[in-house]
Amino acid sequence: MHSFKSLSEQFENHFNKRHFPLSPANLYDAAQYILKIGGKRVRPVSVLMACELFNEITDDAYHVATAIELFHNFSLIHDDIMDKAPLRRGMDTVHSKYGESTALLAGDVMLVVAYEEINKIKPSTLHDVLTLFSKTAKEVCEGQQMDMDFENRLEVNLDEYIEMITLKTSVLLAASLQMGAILGGAGKGNQQHLYEFGKNIGISFQIQDDYLDAFGDPDKFGKQIGGDILSNKKTFLLIHALSVATDQQKRDLEQLMSGKDEHKVEKVLQIFKDCNVEEWANSLKKKYADLAIKHLDETAVSEQRKLELKNLTHLLLERNT
Amino acid sequence: MHSFKSLSEQFENHFNKRHFPLSPANLYDAAQYILKIGGKRVRPVSVLMACELFNEITDDAYHVATAIELFHNFSLIHDDIMDKAPLRRGMDTVHSKYGESTALLAGDVMLVVAYEEINKIKPSTLHDVLTLFSKTAKEVCEGQQMDMDFENRLEVNLDEYIEMITLKTSVLLAASLQMGAILGGAGKGNQQHLYEFGKNIGISFQIQDDYLDAFGDPDKFGKQIGGDILSNKKTFLLIHALSVATDQQKRDLEQLMSGKDEHKVEKVLQIFKDCNVEEWANSLKKKYADLAIKHLDETAVSEQRKLELKNLTHLLLERNT
Numbered sequence A, B: 001m002h003s004f005k006s007l008s009e010q011f012e013n014h015f016n017k018r019h020f021p022l023s024p025a026n027l028y029d030a031a032q033y034i035l036k037i038g039g040k041r042v043r044p045v046s047v048l049m050a051c052e053l054f055n056e057i058t059d060d061a062y063h064v065a066t067a068i069e070l071f072h073n074f075s076l077i078h079d080d081i082m083d084k085a086p087l088r089r090g091m092d093t094v095h096s097k098y099g100e101s102t103a104l105l106a107g108d109v110m111l112v113v114a115y116e117e118i119n120k121i122k123p124s125t126l127h128d129v130l131t132l133f134s135k136t137a138k139e140v141c142e143g144q145q146m147d148m149d150f151e152n153r154l155e156v157n158l159d160e161y162i163e164m165i166t167l168k169t170s171v172l173l174a175a176s177l178q179m180g181a182i183l184g185g186a187g188k189g190n191q192q193h194l195y196e197f198g199k200n201i202g203i204s205f206q207i208q209d210d211y212l213d214a215f216g217d218p219d220k221f222g223k224q225i226g227g228d229i230l231s232n233k234k235t236f237l238l239i240h241a242l243s244v245a246t247d248q249q250k251r252d253l254e255q256l257m258s259g260k261d262e263h264k265v266e267k268v269l270q271i272f273k274d275c276n277v278e279e280w281a282n283s284l285k286k287k288y289a290d291l292a293i294k295h296l297d298e299t300a301v302s303e304q305r306k307l308e309l310k311n312l313t314h315l316l317l318e319r320n321t
Helices: A004-015 A025-037 A042-054 A059-083 A094-098 A100-118 A123-151 A158-183 A188-215 A236-244 A247-258 A264-274 A277-298 A303-317 B004-015 B025-037 B042-054 B059-083 B094-098 B100-118 B123-151 B158-183 B188-215 B236-244 B247-258 B264-274 B277-298 B303-317
Strands: none
Touching: A004 A042, A004 A059, A004 A303, A025 A059, A025 A094, A025 A100, A025 B123, A042 A059, A042 A158, A042 A188, A042 A303, A059 A094, A059 A100, A059 A123, A059 A158, A059 B100, A094 A100, A100 A123, A100 B059, A100 B100, A100 B123, A123 A158, A123 B025, A123 B100, A123 B123, A158 A188, A158 A236, A188 A236, A188 A264, A188 A277, A188 A303, A236 A247, A236 A264, A236 A277, A247 A264, A264 A277, A277 A303, B004 B042, B004 B059, B004 B303, B025 B059, B025 B094, B025 B100, B042 B059, B042 B158, B042 B188, B042 B303, B059 B094, B059 B100, B059 B123, B059 B158, B094 B100, B100 B123, B123 B158, B158 B188, B158 B236, B188 B236, B188 B264, B188 B277, B188 B303, B236 B247, B236 B264, B236 B277, B247 B264, B264 B277, B277 B303
8 A cells, every 4th residue: 555645656656747738838838738737636646545545556447547636736727717827826817827718728638638537547436436526526616606696795604615515526436436436447336436525625624724823833834824814705614603602703704804904914813813703613614524534434445454544644634734 | 319409408307407515514514505507517418328329328327427527517617717807698607606716626526526427437447537537637627727828929830729618528528428438338349449439529519619709690699799809819720810810910910909999899800801811711620621521430239329429419519500
């Protein structure tokens, strides 16, 4: 069994190539550009790890891992257009560098190339992998639409927010793990456990992400603390705070969000603390992490084989310690 | 054998339904909306006709026809965003009605649903149809990129323009016919003849489209005459005129294109006439139509079976008579 780090290196070696024709250069250079920005490659490596849980890592697992990473980058290009984001990981976004029309097309073509990668796998698993891939792709679009819809709504409850986050970010990790399981020859039950394992890690990770944005150590987190608060983003923390706040705290929060108070971040954080948001977030994060581990525990392979996926869980969910 | 008209009605009955889930409503209503704008459905019906050339029309042919029409509408949604087009067939474009972000996502999700339709066909043809579908989808994106690139270039030669038009519009008709042939059980040679038949019809059709925009009867053509001239669009006519014009005619054309002469359309048309653009366009259109028919003639099925595809060719290429 290989560690996440070891498979990351192997995947990177495999993935680090030109995935597109040379011409038209504008289109395909734009598509290739975002792949060079890099990333943790958690999703594609999860395909490999889930496959190895049941079997040797096959060429098909690399094809599907590649498809997943291409799909993820397609969604980043289009999300960045929708969010009008100028930067990603400190570099120009595709549309900042190549213009919106070319970025839109580069995303389109990347989605098509993702499907081409899927079509390289052996016929016996093609239909099942395609079914899961397309179902997941639709859900990711649905999650992005819900996120945009929520921006225009005053109130969003916790269940709705969890559904949005699940679709927008968690199902792709879940599907990556299930596809790896399919390629490893796992039965339906084990496939489903891997899916639920990934889905719940994804939710737990997002709770942690929202938490760290507000309460993290700026040196370790690598982002500006309070960014979500400054941009009035709906997060796990804000949604919970609004649901338990006193009328006065609620009024204060709403006033802070609509105004330009120069101490906005500190004041909002103080209300979060007064509402016990920290403890609540940590316990919710733990709830989903436990659920994830429960599904891994119930997967019918030896404990020894599960070790690296458990290590990955800790790697992903203990960034703040 | 069924006529185009008869299969159009059958396809419309099959296609006229909700293709998407109900929620999130914003996303999927936007996707469904463009399908109601309608269209001639030439591409999906071509799938059915090509299938029937070799065999009975199967359920798989309807799945692929549906996928082709969804793909076509995905490309229309995204092209309209790139072109900032307010109207399509006299109705609001998707982004005018639902906003650019939702239109972008609605296009994305429509492409995914097109792949879902492909995935419904039987395993024995899935790989081949997917391969052709994805290859064609990439080419359509490449054609759109070339079209955008050409807008920023002073000179485009005829070969480049034909390549762009082939990718942007002809390969989808070609692929529709080849997919129908695959599903009908045709061998590689016949598949290739059907592909070339469709590709050359597509090019011939585009020459005719450019011609009618300049020289057509406004009552029959249904569009404003001279629209391409007013918007300085590079067309077969302009590219040829610039390549044969005298230095004086070239200067006049360039001046007309950069200025706001109120008689611009008439003056450009006069130069086109002086350059014999009409005869040239008609002979080029005929060259590609003949090439199309040659490939249909060489397809190894009885003349009787080819009748409806010949009728379709006349229907598409004799709009001005």
